[in-house]
Amino acid sequence: xxxxxxxxxxxxxxxxxxxxxxxxxxxxxxxxxxxxxxxxxxxxxxxxxxxxxxxxxxxxxxxxxxxxxxxxxxxxxxxxxxxxxxxxxxxxxxxxxxxxxxxxxxxxxxxxxxxxxxxxxxxxxxxxxxxxxxxxxxxxxxxxxxxxxxxxxxxxxxxxxxxxxxxxxx
Amino acid sequence: xxxxxxxxxxxxxxxxxxxxxxxxxxxxxxxxxxxxxxxxxxxxxxxxxxxxxxxxxxxxxxxxxxxxxxxxxxxxxxxxxxxxxxxxxxxxxxxxxxxxxxxxxxxxxxxxxxxxxxxxxxxxxxxxxxxxxxxxxxxxxxxxxxxxxxxxxxxxxxxxxxxxxxx
Numbered sequence: 018x019x020x021x022x023x024x025x026x027x028x029x030x031x032x033x034x035x036x037x038x039x040x041x042x043x044x045x046x047x048x049x050x051x052x053x054x055x056x057x058x059x060x061x062x063x064x065x066x067x068x069x070x071x072x073x074x075x076x077x078x079x080x081x082x083x084x085x086x087x088x089x090x091x092x093x094x095x096x097x098x099x100x101x102x103x104x105x106x107x108x109x110x111x112x113x114x115x116x117x118x119x120x121x122x123x124x125x126x127x128x129x130x131x132x133x134x135x136x137x138x139x140x141x142x143x144x145x146x147x148x149x150x151x152x153x154x155x156x157x158x159x160x161x162x163x164x165x166x167x168x169x170x171x172x173x174x175x176x177x178x179x180x181x182x183x184x185x186x187x
Numbered sequence: 188x189x190x191x192x193x194x195x196x197x198x199x200x201x202x203x204x205x206x207x208x209x210x211x212x213x214x215x216x217x218x219x220x221x222x223x224x225x226x227x228x229x230x231x232x233x234x235x236x237x238x239x240x241x242x243x244x245x246x247x248x249x250x251x252x253x254x255x256x257x258x259x260x261x262x263x264x265x266x267x268x269x270x271x272x273x274x275x276x277x278x279x280x281x282x283x284x285x286x287x288x289x290x291x292x293x294x295x296x297x298x299x300x301x302x303x304x305x306x307x308x309x310x311x312x313x314x315x316x317x318x319x320x321x322x323x324x325x326x327x328x329x330x331x332x333x334x335x336x337x338x339x340x341x342x343x344x345x346x347x348x349x350x351x352x353x354x
Contacts, residue, residue, distance in 0.1 A: 052339040056332055063229030064236055078248035090236040149247060176218040
Protein backbone atom coordinates (compact mmCIF):
# COMPACT_ATOMS: atom_id res chain seq x y z
CA UNK A 18 0.00 0.00 0.00
CA UNK A 19 1.37 3.37 -1.03
CA UNK A 20 2.11 5.84 1.75
CA UNK A 21 0.78 9.39 1.56
CA UNK A 22 3.01 12.20 2.91
CA UNK A 23 0.02 14.18 4.25
CA UNK A 24 -1.33 11.10 6.02
CA UNK A 25 2.11 10.30 7.43
CA UNK A 26 2.46 13.85 8.74
CA UNK A 27 -0.92 13.53 10.46
CA UNK A 28 0.06 10.15 11.92
CA UNK A 29 3.36 11.59 13.18
CA UNK A 30 1.42 14.38 14.87
CA UNK A 31 -1.05 11.91 16.40
CA UNK A 32 1.83 9.98 17.96
CA UNK A 33 2.97 13.15 19.74
CA UNK A 34 -0.39 13.64 21.50
CA UNK A 35 -0.86 12.83 25.21
CA UNK A 36 -3.69 10.46 24.24
CA UNK A 37 -1.33 8.37 22.12
CA UNK A 38 1.24 8.40 24.93
CA UNK A 39 -1.42 7.18 27.36
CA UNK A 40 -2.64 4.38 25.07
CA UNK A 41 0.90 3.17 24.37
CA UNK A 42 2.33 3.95 27.79
CA UNK A 43 0.66 1.23 29.82
CA UNK A 44 0.29 -2.44 28.88
CA UNK A 45 -3.22 -2.71 30.36
CA UNK A 46 -4.78 0.18 28.44
CA UNK A 47 -5.18 -1.58 25.06
CA UNK A 48 -6.85 -4.76 26.48
CA UNK A 49 -9.23 -2.65 28.59
CA UNK A 50 -10.09 -0.46 25.59
CA UNK A 51 -10.76 -3.56 23.49
CA UNK A 52 -13.05 -4.97 26.16
CA UNK A 53 -14.96 -1.67 26.45
CA UNK A 54 -15.20 -1.42 22.64
CA UNK A 55 -16.72 -4.92 22.50
CA UNK A 56 -19.12 -4.20 25.38
CA UNK A 57 -20.28 -1.06 23.60
CA UNK A 58 -20.64 -2.96 20.33
CA UNK A 59 -22.78 -5.55 22.12
CA UNK A 60 -25.08 -2.92 23.63
CA UNK A 61 -25.32 -1.03 20.32
CA UNK A 62 -26.01 -4.17 18.28
CA UNK A 63 -28.50 -5.45 20.85
CA UNK A 64 -30.57 -2.32 21.31
CA UNK A 65 -30.58 -1.21 17.67
CA UNK A 66 -30.90 -4.81 16.45
CA UNK A 67 -33.88 -5.46 18.69
CA UNK A 68 -35.63 -2.36 17.37
CA UNK A 69 -34.80 -3.32 13.77
CA UNK A 70 -36.18 -6.83 14.29
CA UNK A 71 -39.42 -5.34 15.58
CA UNK A 72 -39.74 -3.06 12.56
CA UNK A 73 -39.06 -6.01 10.27
CA UNK A 74 -41.85 -7.94 11.98
CA UNK A 75 -39.55 -10.79 13.08
CA UNK A 76 -40.30 -9.81 16.66
CA UNK A 77 -43.86 -8.77 17.44
CA UNK A 78 -46.09 -8.45 20.45
CA UNK A 79 -44.69 -5.08 21.53
CA UNK A 80 -45.08 -1.58 20.15
CA UNK A 81 -42.06 -0.08 18.36
CA UNK A 82 -42.54 3.00 20.55
CA UNK A 83 -42.05 0.90 23.71
CA UNK A 84 -38.83 -0.62 22.33
CA UNK A 85 -37.55 2.72 21.07
CA UNK A 86 -36.72 3.73 24.65
CA UNK A 87 -33.76 1.29 24.64
CA UNK A 88 -32.08 3.26 21.85
CA UNK A 89 -30.82 5.72 24.47
CA UNK A 90 -28.51 2.92 25.63
CA UNK A 91 -27.50 2.38 22.04
CA UNK A 92 -26.57 6.04 21.64
CA UNK A 93 -24.49 5.92 24.84
CA UNK A 94 -22.81 2.74 23.58
CA UNK A 95 -22.04 4.43 20.25
CA UNK A 96 -20.20 7.20 22.09
CA UNK A 97 -18.19 4.67 24.11
CA UNK A 98 -17.33 2.90 20.83
CA UNK A 99 -16.33 6.17 19.22
CA UNK A 100 -14.16 7.28 22.16
CA UNK A 101 -12.39 3.92 22.43
CA UNK A 102 -12.07 3.85 18.63
CA UNK A 103 -10.34 7.25 18.60
CA UNK A 104 -8.01 6.00 21.33
CA UNK A 105 -7.13 2.94 19.22
CA UNK A 106 -6.38 5.20 16.26
CA UNK A 107 -4.19 7.50 18.34
CA UNK A 108 -2.23 4.50 19.59
CA UNK A 109 -1.69 2.67 16.32
CA UNK A 110 -2.61 5.10 13.55
CA UNK A 111 -0.85 3.31 10.68
CA UNK A 112 -2.77 0.14 11.43
CA UNK A 113 -6.01 1.99 10.71
CA UNK A 114 -5.31 4.67 8.11
CA UNK A 115 -3.49 2.26 5.79
CA UNK A 116 -6.01 -0.53 6.16
CA UNK A 117 -8.75 -1.29 3.62
CA UNK A 118 -10.87 -3.10 6.23
CA UNK A 119 -10.87 0.06 8.37
CA UNK A 120 -11.76 2.23 5.38
CA UNK A 121 -14.70 -0.02 4.58
CA UNK A 122 -15.73 -0.01 8.25
CA UNK A 123 -15.76 3.80 8.15
CA UNK A 124 -17.99 3.66 5.06
CA UNK A 125 -20.42 1.34 6.87
CA UNK A 126 -20.44 3.68 9.89
CA UNK A 127 -21.33 6.65 7.68
CA UNK A 128 -24.06 4.57 6.01
CA UNK A 129 -25.39 3.60 9.46
CA UNK A 130 -25.58 7.25 10.44
CA UNK A 131 -27.26 8.31 7.19
CA UNK A 132 -29.72 5.43 7.51
CA UNK A 133 -30.59 6.45 11.08
CA UNK A 134 -31.08 10.07 9.96
CA UNK A 135 -33.37 8.87 7.16
CA UNK A 136 -35.37 6.84 9.67
CA UNK A 137 -35.96 9.82 11.97
CA UNK A 138 -36.71 12.13 9.06
CA UNK A 139 -39.18 9.90 7.20
CA UNK A 140 -40.45 7.08 9.44
CA UNK A 141 -40.20 7.86 13.12
CA UNK A 142 -43.48 9.77 13.44
CA UNK A 143 -45.38 7.01 11.62
CA UNK A 144 -44.13 4.11 13.71
CA UNK A 145 -45.02 5.88 16.98
CA UNK A 146 -48.68 5.02 16.51
CA UNK A 147 -48.23 1.32 15.66
CA UNK A 148 -49.81 -1.27 17.96
CA UNK A 149 -48.06 -4.40 19.35
CA UNK A 150 -48.94 -6.60 16.38
CA UNK A 151 -49.04 -3.98 13.62
CA UNK A 152 -46.75 -4.23 10.64
CA UNK A 153 -44.38 -1.36 10.04
CA UNK A 154 -44.59 0.30 6.59
CA UNK A 155 -42.46 -1.28 3.88
CA UNK A 156 -40.18 1.78 3.77
CA UNK A 157 -39.46 1.45 7.52
CA UNK A 158 -38.73 -2.26 7.05
CA UNK A 159 -36.23 -1.44 4.30
CA UNK A 160 -34.46 1.01 6.61
CA UNK A 161 -34.41 -1.58 9.42
CA UNK A 162 -32.97 -4.24 7.08
CA UNK A 163 -30.32 -1.80 5.85
CA UNK A 164 -29.48 -0.97 9.48
CA UNK A 165 -28.85 -4.65 10.24
CA UNK A 166 -26.75 -5.11 7.09
CA UNK A 167 -24.62 -2.04 7.86
CA UNK A 168 -24.13 -3.15 11.47
CA UNK A 169 -22.98 -6.61 10.38
CA UNK A 170 -20.69 -4.85 7.89
CA UNK A 171 -19.16 -2.80 10.71
CA UNK A 172 -18.62 -5.97 12.75
CA UNK A 173 -17.14 -7.90 9.83
CA UNK A 174 -14.73 -5.12 8.86
CA UNK A 175 -13.79 -4.54 12.50
CA UNK A 176 -12.89 -8.19 12.85
CA UNK A 177 -10.91 -8.16 9.58
CA UNK A 178 -8.77 -5.17 10.62
CA UNK A 179 -6.02 -7.35 12.04
CA UNK A 180 -5.77 -9.36 8.85
CA UNK A 181 -5.44 -6.30 6.62
CA UNK A 182 -2.69 -4.54 8.52
CA UNK A 183 -0.22 -2.74 6.25
CA UNK A 184 3.10 -4.60 5.92
CA UNK A 185 5.03 -1.68 7.41
CA UNK A 186 2.99 -1.71 10.65
CA UNK A 187 4.77 -3.23 13.63
CA UNK B 188 -2.51 -33.42 28.93
CA UNK B 189 -0.05 -31.37 26.83
CA UNK B 190 0.41 -34.35 24.50
CA UNK B 191 -3.36 -34.57 24.04
CA UNK B 192 -3.59 -30.86 23.24
CA UNK B 193 -0.68 -31.19 20.82
CA UNK B 194 -2.56 -33.99 19.04
CA UNK B 195 -5.60 -31.74 18.67
CA UNK B 196 -3.35 -29.05 17.21
CA UNK B 197 -2.10 -31.54 14.61
CA UNK B 198 -5.65 -32.36 13.44
CA UNK B 199 -6.65 -31.26 9.95
CA UNK B 200 -9.30 -28.85 11.27
CA UNK B 201 -6.93 -27.19 13.71
CA UNK B 202 -4.16 -26.77 11.14
CA UNK B 203 -6.60 -25.39 8.55
CA UNK B 204 -8.12 -22.82 10.90
CA UNK B 205 -4.73 -21.72 12.21
CA UNK B 206 -2.61 -21.78 9.08
CA UNK B 207 -4.88 -21.32 6.09
CA UNK B 208 -4.34 -17.97 4.37
CA UNK B 209 -8.05 -17.95 3.44
CA UNK B 210 -10.18 -15.24 5.02
CA UNK B 211 -12.82 -17.94 5.47
CA UNK B 212 -10.60 -19.73 8.00
CA UNK B 213 -9.57 -17.98 11.24
CA UNK B 214 -10.77 -14.43 10.34
CA UNK B 215 -14.29 -15.47 9.29
CA UNK B 216 -14.76 -17.85 12.23
CA UNK B 217 -13.69 -15.02 14.53
CA UNK B 218 -16.31 -12.81 12.86
CA UNK B 219 -18.98 -15.50 13.36
CA UNK B 220 -18.06 -15.57 17.06
CA UNK B 221 -18.62 -11.79 17.22
CA UNK B 222 -21.90 -12.08 15.30
CA UNK B 223 -23.11 -14.77 17.72
CA UNK B 224 -22.12 -12.51 20.62
CA UNK B 225 -24.20 -9.68 19.16
CA UNK B 226 -27.20 -11.97 18.65
CA UNK B 227 -27.09 -13.63 22.06
CA UNK B 228 -25.54 -11.15 24.49
CA UNK B 229 -26.54 -8.11 22.43
CA UNK B 230 -30.23 -8.92 22.26
CA UNK B 231 -30.17 -10.07 25.89
CA UNK B 232 -28.61 -6.75 26.89
CA UNK B 233 -31.24 -4.97 24.78
CA UNK B 234 -33.98 -6.70 26.76
CA UNK B 235 -32.16 -5.89 30.03
CA UNK B 236 -31.88 -2.24 29.05
CA UNK B 237 -35.54 -2.14 28.11
CA UNK B 238 -36.57 -3.59 31.47
CA UNK B 239 -34.27 -1.38 33.52
CA UNK B 240 -35.47 1.74 31.72
CA UNK B 241 -39.15 1.25 32.58
CA UNK B 242 -41.30 1.38 35.66
CA UNK B 243 -44.23 -0.39 34.04
CA UNK B 244 -44.32 -3.12 31.43
CA UNK B 245 -46.78 -2.83 28.57
CA UNK B 246 -48.55 -6.02 27.44
CA UNK B 247 -46.15 -7.96 25.24
CA UNK B 248 -45.03 -11.37 24.05
CA UNK B 249 -41.60 -11.93 22.58
CA UNK B 250 -41.12 -15.59 21.62
CA UNK B 251 -39.07 -14.78 18.51
CA UNK B 252 -36.50 -12.86 20.54
CA UNK B 253 -35.47 -16.10 22.21
CA UNK B 254 -35.15 -17.82 18.83
CA UNK B 255 -32.69 -15.13 17.74
CA UNK B 256 -30.75 -15.54 20.98
CA UNK B 257 -30.65 -19.35 20.73
CA UNK B 258 -29.44 -19.04 17.14
CA UNK B 259 -26.71 -16.71 18.41
CA UNK B 260 -25.80 -19.24 21.09
CA UNK B 261 -25.56 -21.98 18.44
CA UNK B 262 -23.29 -19.84 16.24
CA UNK B 263 -21.13 -18.96 19.24
CA UNK B 264 -20.87 -22.53 20.47
CA UNK B 265 -19.88 -23.87 17.03
CA UNK B 266 -17.43 -21.08 16.23
CA UNK B 267 -16.08 -21.31 19.79
CA UNK B 268 -15.36 -25.03 19.44
CA UNK B 269 -13.56 -24.43 16.13
CA UNK B 270 -11.50 -21.59 17.63
CA UNK B 271 -10.71 -23.83 20.59
CA UNK B 272 -9.60 -26.59 18.21
CA UNK B 273 -7.21 -24.11 16.57
CA UNK B 274 -5.48 -23.12 19.80
CA UNK B 275 -6.55 -25.61 22.48
CA UNK B 276 -3.60 -25.06 24.82
CA UNK B 277 -3.97 -21.29 24.69
CA UNK B 278 -7.45 -21.56 26.23
CA UNK B 279 -7.35 -24.76 28.28
CA UNK B 280 -4.21 -23.80 30.21
CA UNK B 281 -5.63 -20.39 31.13
CA UNK B 282 -8.06 -19.95 34.04
CA UNK B 283 -9.56 -16.88 32.34
CA UNK B 284 -11.08 -19.22 29.73
CA UNK B 285 -12.83 -21.24 32.43
CA UNK B 286 -14.02 -18.03 34.10
CA UNK B 287 -15.50 -17.01 30.74
CA UNK B 288 -17.35 -20.33 30.46
CA UNK B 289 -18.63 -19.94 34.02
CA UNK B 290 -19.92 -16.41 33.28
CA UNK B 291 -21.66 -17.66 30.13
CA UNK B 292 -23.26 -20.56 32.03
CA UNK B 293 -24.61 -18.26 34.75
CA UNK B 294 -25.73 -15.66 32.18
CA UNK B 295 -27.72 -18.33 30.33
CA UNK B 296 -29.30 -19.46 33.61
CA UNK B 297 -30.22 -15.84 34.37
CA UNK B 298 -31.68 -15.52 30.86
CA UNK B 299 -33.91 -18.52 31.50
CA UNK B 300 -35.04 -17.04 34.80
CA UNK B 301 -35.74 -13.71 33.13
CA UNK B 302 -37.71 -15.46 30.40
CA UNK B 303 -39.92 -17.01 33.07
CA UNK B 304 -40.30 -13.66 34.79
CA UNK B 305 -41.27 -11.94 31.54
CA UNK B 306 -43.75 -14.68 30.71
CA UNK B 307 -45.42 -13.96 34.03
CA UNK B 308 -45.35 -10.24 33.33
CA UNK B 309 -46.69 -10.49 29.80
CA UNK B 310 -50.44 -10.46 30.05
CA UNK B 311 -53.04 -8.16 28.73
CA UNK B 312 -52.64 -5.23 31.11
CA UNK B 313 -49.75 -2.92 31.94
CA UNK B 314 -48.01 -3.90 35.17
CA UNK B 315 -45.04 -2.91 37.34
CA UNK B 316 -41.58 -4.24 36.58
CA UNK B 317 -40.93 -6.63 39.46
CA UNK B 318 -37.90 -6.26 41.71
CA UNK B 319 -36.78 -9.75 40.71
CA UNK B 320 -36.92 -8.85 37.00
CA UNK B 321 -34.77 -5.78 37.68
CA UNK B 322 -32.22 -7.79 39.67
CA UNK B 323 -32.06 -10.43 36.95
CA UNK B 324 -31.61 -7.78 34.24
CA UNK B 325 -28.82 -6.12 36.20
CA UNK B 326 -27.12 -9.48 36.86
CA UNK B 327 -27.40 -10.26 33.16
CA UNK B 328 -25.70 -6.97 32.21
CA UNK B 329 -22.86 -7.61 34.64
CA UNK B 330 -22.41 -11.23 33.55
CA UNK B 331 -22.23 -10.41 29.83
CA UNK B 332 -19.79 -7.59 30.60
CA UNK B 333 -17.63 -10.04 32.56
CA UNK B 334 -17.87 -12.56 29.70
CA UNK B 335 -16.71 -10.01 27.14
CA UNK B 336 -13.83 -8.85 29.34
CA UNK B 337 -12.76 -12.45 29.93
CA UNK B 338 -12.98 -13.20 26.20
CA UNK B 339 -10.85 -10.20 25.24
CA UNK B 340 -8.34 -10.73 28.04
CA UNK B 341 -7.76 -14.32 26.88
CA UNK B 342 -5.58 -12.92 24.12
CA UNK B 343 -3.34 -11.18 26.67
CA UNK B 344 -3.20 -13.65 29.58
CA UNK B 345 -2.28 -16.99 28.01
CA UNK B 346 0.98 -18.65 28.99
CA UNK B 347 1.09 -21.23 26.22
CA UNK B 348 0.06 -20.53 22.63
CA UNK B 349 0.71 -23.96 21.10
CA UNK B 350 1.30 -27.17 23.08
CA UNK B 351 3.19 -28.71 20.17
CA UNK B 352 5.84 -25.97 20.34
CA UNK B 353 6.95 -27.12 23.77
CA UNK B 354 7.31 -30.83 22.94
